[in-house]
Amino acid sequence: MSFWPTAKPLFGDEMVLRSIDWLENFPWRNEATIKKEKDKYSICLHAKDFSPDDITVKTADGFIVVEGKHEEKKDEDGYISRHFVRRYALPEGCKPESVESRLSSDGILTITAPRKPVVRRDTVIPVSHEGSVKSKL
Template sequence: QVNLDVQHFLPEEISVKTADGYIVVEGKHEEKKDDHGFVSRSFTRRYALPEGTHPETVESKLSSDGVLTITAPKKVSDVSKAERPVPIAKTGPVRKEIKDRTVPDEPKEEEK
């Protein structure tokens, strides 16, 4: 997870993308006039994707106070094929009476 302070940029001035095993964050706004003249800001940040992370799982969120949070969940390892016992937890009663749900045998045809 990465947190970036991007409060000087509007949401539409920020982009997050994945490319060639990296997360690339860019921010740029055109010249704006302030008390001392004109200001132009831009930045580019590149972060290597952690090993075992799929690029399509990367997510980004922008908070109302200008913090961009990028998360890259790691891939869940393959399900183990090894046998393991599953414990049975004891609980209170589910029903007072459980009816027998077995299917009765069908009558057999007599042989002639």
């Protein structure tokens, strides 16, 4: 006779699936998808709990800084406030002033920056001489 005759196994498949669903919908889980393409750099992250006014995107010291913050709000379980800050290194070839962002109706924040290939050229640096130069005889 089982301890819980009518209960399903505690760690069965259904329990695992419920745990996975709960983790995927964890409120402050902000996974980002980053694409580093030849001509564009883009970041997509989940921000469904934030309005456009709650989000700031800026560039500072070679980074894209994304911050989302909203004050305490009432939800179905009580009250909640949220805050996150993410920093992403701005890749070579992206100008800070070219970064753009948009929030879709389904809560996906997309940040893009056009990327121009960096052309590296050889540069000859002249050598300057100080003092007198002795001539060879």
